[in-house]
Amino acid sequence: MLTMHKDDILVEQLKEDFRIKEGLRACINCGTCTAICPAAGVSDYDPRIVVDTVQEFNENSLTELLKSDTIWMCGECLSCKTRCPRENVPGYVIQALRSLSVKTGLFMESEQGRKQFALKRTIGDHILKYGYCVYIDEVNTNLFPEQGPIWDWFHKNRKEVLERLGGSYEKEQSGALRKIPQESLQNLQKIFDETGATGRFEQIENLAKSNAEKEGIHFDSTNSCAYFKKMYEE
Amino acid sequence: MKELVKKQNWQAYQKEIADDYYYFARSCIRQNVFPAAEEVFLKILSQELGKDIYDDARQTTCTGIAYHSGIIPFETTMTVVAHQFALMNEAGYENFVCSCVTSFGIYSEVLESWKFFPETLQQTRKALKRSTGKEFAIPKNIVHASDVIFKFREQIAARAKFRLINTASGEPLKVVDHIGCHYAKIFPEKGIGGAEYPYVLAGLIDEWGGEQLDYPERRHCCGFGFRQYLLKSNRGYSVANSKKKFDSMRPYKPDLIIANCPGCAFFLDRWQYTIAEMEGTTYGENGYGIPVLTYEELAGLLLGYDPWDMGMQLHQVTVEPVLNKIGIQYNPEEKYKGLNNLDLGKPVMPGKIKCL
Numbered sequence: 001m002l003t004m005h006k007d008d009i010l011v012e013q014l015k016e017d018f019r020i021k022e023g024l025r026a027c028i029n030c031g032t033c034t035a036i037c038p039a040a041g042v043s044d045y046d047p048r049i050v051v052d053t054v055q056e057f058n059e060n061s062l063t064e065l066l067k068s069d070t071i072w073m074c075g076e077c078l079s080c081k082t083r084c085p086r087e088n089v090p091g092y093v094i095q096a097l098r099s100l101s102v103k104t105g106l107f108m109e110s111e112q113g114r115k116q117f118a119l120k121r122t123i124g125d126h127i128l129k130y131g132y133c134v135y136i137d138e139v140n141t142n143l144f145p146e147q148g149p150i151w152d153w154f155h156k157n158r159k160e161v162l163e164r165l166g167g168s169y170e171k172e173q174s175g176a177l178r179k180i181p182q183e184s185l186q187n188l189q190k191i192f193d194e195t196g197a198t199g200r201f202e203q204i205e206n207l208a209k210s211n212a213e214k215e216g217i218h219f220d221s222t223n224s225c226a227y228f229k230k231m232y233e234e
Numbered sequence: 235m236k237e238l239v240k241k242q243n244w245q246a247y248q249k250e251i252a253d254d255y256y257y258f259a260r261s262c263i264r265q266n267v268f269p270a271a272e273e274v275f276l277k278i279l280s281q282e283l284g285k286d287i288y289d290d291a292r293q294t295t296c297t298g299i300a301y302h303s304g305i306i307p308f309e310t311t312m313t314v315v316a317h318q319f320a321l322m323n324e325a326g327y328e329n330f331v332c333s334c335v336t337s338f339g340i341y342s343e344v345l346e347s348w349k350f351f352p353e354t355l356q357q358t359r360k361a362l363k364r365s366t367g368k369e370f371a372i373p374k375n376i377v378h379a380s381d382v383i384f385k386f387r388e389q390i391a392a393r394a395k396f397r398l399i400n401t402a403s404g405e406p407l408k409v410v411d412h413i414g415c416h417y418a419k420i421f422p423e424k425g426i427g428g429a430e431y432p433y434v435l436a437g438l439i440d441e442w443g444g445e446q447l448d449y450p451e452r453r454h455c456c457g458f459g460f461r462q463y464l465l466k467s468n469r470g471y472s473v474a475n476s477k478k479k480f481d482s483m484r485p486y487k488p489d490l491i492i493a494n495c496p497g498c499a500f501f502l503d504r505w506q507y508t509i510a511e512m513e514g515t516t517y518g519e520n521g522y523g524i525p526v527l528t529y530e531e532l533a534g535l536l537l538g539y540d541p542w543d544m545g546m547q548l549h550q551v552t553v554e555p556v557l558n559k560i561g562i563q564y565n566p567e568e569k570y571k572g573l574n575n576l577d578l579g580k581p582v583m584p585g586k587i588k589c590l
Contacts, residue, residue, distance in 0.1 A: 075459030098304035133299040153581030160572035165270035176265035194365035197310040
């Protein structure tokens with residue numbers, strides 16, 4: 001008789017995430033979270049249904065949720081935490097679902113899940129390169145057109161403007177937009193290696209590469225490749 | 235009796251804010267988009283108020299944006315936060331001040347996790363030790379930078395050269411405050427005024443002579459949404475939520491928006507430009523937008539600092555309408571100059587929203 005190992009059961013893996021322990025008590029389906037949710041206001045996202053589905057702890061419905069776009073539509077504003085009359089936190093439940101979806105590779109089954117690749121290539125890589133999630137050298141109005149013409153002027157003249165404003169651009173000293181000491185960058189890398197972020201990045205990269213090959217889209221290590229553009233823009 | 239009860243009730247909405255000796259943690263977004271705002275904060279603390287605040291070159295991101303975007307595990311965020319605390323310990327400080335509302339939410343969330351799931355604290359200690367060799371002690375006090383400005387708002391008012399008064403009419407300026415979801419919605423007890431009556435910015439408006447502007451969507455999210463804004467394909471989420479706020483506040487004719495969170499300040503500024511480009515709508519007077527300031531920028535302006543040395547030229551929504559109302563003097567010729575009047579040319583002016 002075939003027996004399933006505990007780690008193979010998604011429901012059991014989800015229950016082990018402490019985000020589920022603190023974010024899911026007993027949902028009474030009142031819909032307050034949905035009423036307050038900014039994502040629900042602009043899309044068909046419904047946190048009440050997500051939480052209700054999760055609290056069934058049914059393997060099939062959980063699998064479908066992990067493969068869906070739904071879990072990627074939350075904006076993590078956590079307005080739901082303030083308002084739930086039963087102290088559930090749909091935003092925490094979403095965090096646990098996203099984590100499990102990436103861990104199991106099921107995120108590749110949804111269009112929104114596959115976009116995690118573009119986030120890893122920007123925010124994730126920036127942390128390890130610059131020490132911060134965002135860095136001026138990587139922000140341009142092609143990627144962020146809403147930055148407007150003022151950003152084009154600032155970006156072009158950033159060295160001189162930051163000199164006037166007291167920034168530390170390209171300097172190894174304290175201050176805004178400084179060059180982070182190597183020791184700090186190395187510590188970030190070591191923490192990422194130790195705590196699973198590096199493994200998650202490798203999972204996202206490897207599955208993205210396989211998907212690009214399957215779809216016949218050019219993939220390389222730069223953000224000018226067609227696959228990045230597709231994941232970021234389309 | 236009624237006043238006593240009111241006072242007792244209000245005590246529940248207060249928080250401890252250290253008086254001095256701060257370790258300062260910068261924001262990923264603020265130092266890029268409003269790069270002088272943190273310098274203004276440090277200047278006010280050290281030069282105006284005589285406080286000891288340490289700006290460590292070794293500090294890093296808290297990773298909050300990556301965590302909320304779903305690309306790194308919470309274990310990584312907890313350990314990076316622990317690393318920040320270790321750096322603070324090594325520098326000899328106990329009071330942690332962060333310049334980002336997302337970070338403030340992250341630090342609060344990590345401390346709560348360690349409190350209610352003590353095994354996560356032990357795991358974090360081991361992970362930090364194994365990876366970097368460091369150990370850490372939890373700060374005595376963790377606040378957002380605006381909490382410190384709030385604490386010293388009366389001292390700042392006493393030193394200010396200007397007030398939030400329209401010098402032409404003598405009337406208080408009508409000011410929108412935007413707190414940012416992660417300041418008090420996650421942990422209401424950690425924000426001044428809680429989630430129901432957030433007072434961290436409203437207190438500045440009251441103290442500095444302005445009039446708080448209430449409007450239906452006052453507490454609605456700016457629409458960052460982390461992965462929703464950070465992916466170009468998903469950005470409609472972000473602009474739609476900001477637009478909901480602008481449409482709601484417009485009938486009340488705000489003179490100014492002040493924002494707590496660097497991301498919120500950025501979105502409330504840049505989405506006004508975008509909405510103008512998309513549909514021709516502008517929300518300020520005479521084709522301008524509503525100026526958007528961070529709390530440090532507002533404090534600096536009222537203290538009489540030069541607007542262009544504070545980076546006010548880097549806002550896409552022109553700030554001159556509010557400078558003129560307050561009566562702040564400035565030289566338009568110096569707006570787009572570098573150090574020592576270096577000529578840097580001028581930015582292209584947008585077509586749909588009036589800019590200077």
